[in-house]
Amino acid sequence: MSDETTQRVRATLKKRYLKEKLFRGFGITAIAASLGFLVILLGSIIYKGMPAFQATYLKVDITLNEDTLGVGGTVSDAEMQGANFSGAIKSAMRDRFPDVKKRKAKKNLYALVSSGAEYALAEYMINNREQFGQTVSLWLLADDEADALIKRNKDLSKPIRRGEFKNDSSALVTRLNKDQLGWLQSFKDAGDTDVRISSTFFTNGNSREPEQAGIRAALVGSAYTLLITFALSFPIAVAAAIYLEEFAPQNRWTDLVEVNINNLAAVPSIVFGLLGLAVFINYLQLPRSAPVVGGVVLSLMTLPTIIISSRAALKAVPPSIREAARGLGASPVQVVTHHVLPLAMPGILTGTIIGLAQALGETAPLLMIGMVAFIVDIPGSVTDPSTVLPVQVFLWADAPERAFTERTSAAIMVLLAFLIVMNLAAVLLRKKFERRW
C-alpha cells in the first residue's frame, strides 16, 4: 500500500520539480525585466540630463566705457542697469572678427553669445565700478546651440547634417551655420572656450533660453506647496485617525466614514483639482497659480493616505499598553497622548512621508488650478505665483528648443533625488523607531 503511494509520488516528482523551477524562473525573469527597464530609464535620463549641469563660456574682450555703454561711470545703479550692455558685447564680438560686415552675418555672430550675458555683464559692471573705461576679458555664457557642440566636444570641422549630408551619421546636428562653426573653432583654438560646472540650473527660474533656464522657482514652489500640504494634512489626518481608532463608537456612521475614506484614497487626483478650482478659486477667490491653493488641494489628496496609515499604526500598538495606562489611572486623552501616540508615531510619520512624496510628484490636480505657468521670478511667499517640479518637467518637455531635452532630464533627476531622499527617510525612521511586540 505504502509502496504504491511512494511509487505514485516518485512518478510525479520530476514534473513537480519542473513546475517549481518554471515558477521560480518566471519570478526571476519578471524581476530581471523590471530591473532592466528601470536601468534603461534611469540610464537614459542620467545620460541626457548630465550636460545640463555644465555650461560653456566664451572669453571676450569687452570695452566698458561711455562710447560702448552710452552712460558715464558714475551714474546710479538703476541707470547703469539700463545701459547698452548688449551693444558693448556686440561691438566686442565685431572687434574680434573684423571681417564680418554683412548685417545677417553680424546677427549670426552675436547669436553665439547667450542673450542673458548682458544682464550678467550689467551686474559685473555695477559691482566693479573701478573697471569703467577699461577693456576687460570676461567669460560670457554661450548660446544653447554653441554650448551643445562645445560641451560634448564635437569636431567643428565636420559637415552639418543637412542637404547632401542628411544621412551622414557622423555629421553635426546643429542649427548653427558653417560661418558660426568657424567662429566657434577660432574661439576654441585660442583657448577662449571653457566648459564649467554650472550652478545656473539651480539658481535661476524658468527661461525661454535653455542655457539660462533653471529649476529654482519650481523647487521653491514645490517646497511651499509641500509645506502647506504637511501643515494641513498631518494634524487633521492624525486627529481623524485617533478619533476613529481610539474614541469613536463602532456603528453604522463610523463604518460609513471609513468606507468613504478608503474610497477617497482611490479617487483620481484630477478630481481634487476640479474641486480646488470650484471651491478655492471660484468660490473662496483664492489666487490662481498659488502654492497655498496647490497645497490645500494636495492635502485633500494625501489626507486619506495618511489617515489610513495612521490608523494602521495606532492599531499596531498592543491593547496591553492602553490597559496598563488606564489601570494606573490615566484618562482616555492621557492614554492616547502619553502612551499610544508616541508609540505609533514612527508608523504615522512613515505614512506621512510617503503621502507627501506622492504629492510631490503630482501634476494633474495642479493643471486645474493654474500652476502650469511660466515662472521666472522665485516665489517669495505661499501666495506668489509659482509652479512645481513635475509641472516644470512637463513644460520643458513641450518646448521647441532642443537644448531643453537635457534640462527636462536634469529636472527629472532632481525630482527623483527628492523622492529617493523622502522614501529613504521613511525607511530609516521605521528602522530606527519601530518597536515589535
Place this chain on the structure above:
Amino acid sequence: MVKHLLLPASLLALSVSSVAQARDYINVVGSSTVYPFATVVAEKFGKSTAFNTPKIESTGSGGGLKLFCAGIGVDTPDITNSSRRIKASEFEQCQENGVSDVIEVLIGFDGIAFANSVDADQFELELKDIFLALAEQVPNPDGSDSLVENPYTLWSEINPDLPAVKIEVLGPPPTSGTRDAFAELAMEGGCQAFDFIKKMKSDDKNQFKAVCHTMREDGAYVEAGENDNLIVQKLQANSDALGIFGFSFLEQNDDIVQSSLIGGFEAEFDAIAEGDYPISRPLYFYVKKQHVGTVPGIEEYLAEFTKEGTWGEDGYLADKGMIPLNEELREETGAAIAALETLEGIEEE
C-alpha cells in the same frame, strides 16, 4: 495638538487677506501656441525693467478667453493670448461681465507645418490632396456629386504624381487649437475645390462643416497628442509618415523634418509672411484696458511687445519662429495700441 491645528487655519486666513491686496505682476493666460512667444517677451520685460516678470499660464485660447471675460478685478487675468480672433459670443460674454474695454493686439502669424522625415522624398501637395487623404467622407472617385467613405489608402491613389506610400499622418487631437486651425485652413481650403461641396456652404452650413472638418478615424490619421516634439520624433523614426505641427518646431528641427510643398510653397519664413503658404493663422492677445493703471506695467509690457526689436522682421520673436506682420500693419497696430484703442464689437462669422 491645538497649536498644530491653529497653524493651517492662520495660513488660510493669511492667504485670504492677501488676495484683497493689489497684484504687482501681470497675469497672462491663454493659447499654448502664443505661449512660447509671449514668454520670451515676458522674460525680457522682467529682466530689463523694474517690474516683476508677468505670470503666463498656458490654458488654450478658449479657456483663456473664458477666464479673461469672467470679470474685472485683480483676481482675473489682465491679458489673454489667442491663436484665433475673439468670437462674437465671447465678446458679448466679456461685455456682460463688465469687461467693456478690450484692446486687441494682432502680433503676427504662425505657420502650421505639414512635414515628413528628411530621409524620405519631399511631398508636393495641393490642399485638395490633403482633404482627400484625411477627410472622413470624400467625393465619389467615379466623379459623381456624392460622398463616400474615404477609400484611399495610398497617396498615389489620390494623385498619380505622389509616391505609392501608405497614407499615415500624425497630428494633434481635437482639443488642440492647431487641429482647429488645420481643419479650417487646410481641410476646408481643400474641400472647396469640389463645387458641389462648396455649394453646401450657402445651402447647409452645418453639413458643409461636417464634411470639410471631420477627419477620418480608420487609422490613416493618427492622433499623436499635444506634444509637437513627440510628433517630430515619430516622424524621424517612421519616414513614411507625415506630421502636422507648429512652424517653430519645424524651424528648430529642420535637420530632421522637411516641410511639404503645399500649392508650390514650403512652410518657410518668407512664404508664410507673404501669405503664399496657405496654412497659417493669426496670433492675437487681448488686454483689459480697465486694468491699465491698476496693475503696474501693462502699458510697458505692450510697449515691449510692439517694439521693432521684438516683433519686427529682425526682432527676437522672429528668431523664435513667429512670422511678423508686414511693416504697414505693424505701424498701424503699434499706433492703435499706444493710444490704447479698444474693440468696438465683433461681427458674427
